Amino acid sequence: QVQLQESGPGLVKPSETLSLTCTVSGGSISTYYWSWIRQPPGKGLEWIGYIYYSGSTNYNPSLKSRVTISLDTSKTQFSLKLSSVTAADTAVYYCARRVATAPKDYYFDYWGLGTLVTVSS
Amino acid sequence: AIQMTQSPSSLSASVGDRVTITCRASQAIRYDLGWYQQKPGKAPKLLIYAASSLQSGVPSRFSGSGSGTDFTLTISSLQPEDFATYYCLQDYDYPLTFGGGTKVEIK
Numbered sequence: 046q047v048q049l050q051e052s053g054p055g056l057v058k059p060s061e062t063l064s065l066t067c068t069v070s071g072g073s074i075s076t077y078y079w080s081w082i083r084q085p086p087g088k089g090l091e092w093i094g095y096i097y098y099s100g101s102t103n104y105n106p107s108l109k110s111r112v113t114i115s116l117d118t119s120k121t122q123f124s125l126k127l128s129s130v131t132a133a134d135t136a137v138y139y140c141a142r143r144v145a146t147a148p149k150d151y152y153f154d155y156w157g158l159g160t161l162v163t164v165s166s
Numbered sequence: 167a168i169q170m171t172q173s174p175s176s177l178s179a180s181v182g183d184r185v186t187i188t189c190r191a192s193q194a195i196r197y198d199l200g201w202y203q204q205k206p207g208k209a210p211k212l213l214i215y216a217a218s219s220l221q222s223g224v225p226s227r228f229s230g231s232g233s234g235t236d237f238t239l240t241i242s243s244l245q246p247e248d249f250a251t252y253y254c255l256q257d258y259d260y261p262l263t264f265g266g267g268t269k270v271e272i273k
Contacts, residue, residue, distance in 0.1 A: 090210065090253055092262040105261040106167070139209055149216040151257035152200045156209035 047072035049140050049157035057134075057164050063127040067140030067157055070121065074098050078143040079123045080153065081114060083136040086161075091136075095143060096123055130164045137161050168192050168256050172265030178273040185241040187268045189254035194234045198258035201230055201239045204267075205250045213252075214239065244270070 053065035067079070081093040094104035096114045104112045113126040127134060142155040169192040179185050189199065197217035202210035212221045214230035217237055227242040241248055249272055254265040 089267050090255075090264040092264070103260055107261070141209075145257075149197060149219070151198055152212050152215035152221070153202070153210070153255075154212055154221070156211075159209055 047155045049155055051140050051157045051160040057130055058166050059131055060129055063130050063162055065125045065138055066122050068122050074118050074121050078145050080141045080143050081125045082139045085136045132164050135164045167261050168263050170254055170256055170263050170265040172268050176269040178271050179244050180273045181244055183244045185244050187239045187252055189237045189265045191235045191256055195256045195258035197233045199237050200255045202253045203250045
């Protein structure tokens, strides 16, 4: 059974960099798109971006200038870095596995439990 | 970015009711739409992908339909465990975008 687990600081100061890691167990990193999605308290979901197992990335333009997603295949982990954070970046951050197989199999099938990151001094 | 408009934003229903949630895309997205269920404090769970394909293990009372710009999620007979928030997600173009959510509450 595939499992994803987010880890990282729950509190980040304004203007600093938010760093989270997602550890994947029970399955291979290959052929999937590994994504980060966030949800501000009481609000909806926002896709942040993905990294493909080959290392290619795609980011939400709304965050692109501040986001970096990287992959460590040897550890079956992928990471999120979000720089220059403000209170608006306070959210539950989820990592998720995305299937993207043409012509029609596109979906997030496994998610982590989520981790709340609060931006505050 | 493609905008996804969900309606209603909330609804009250009773156990056994038939419930319909709609999602409209700001441009045609073929059938590249999924539906996710989220319960408080939990991660979203995939129900439907490709507009109408039922994810393995999801009860058959959930169904999806639509293509192009208009999509529907139907729960044929609402069960107690179905009270949750439902989100659509367009998977046609980047950035991937979610609808605003529909909260299904107990009447």
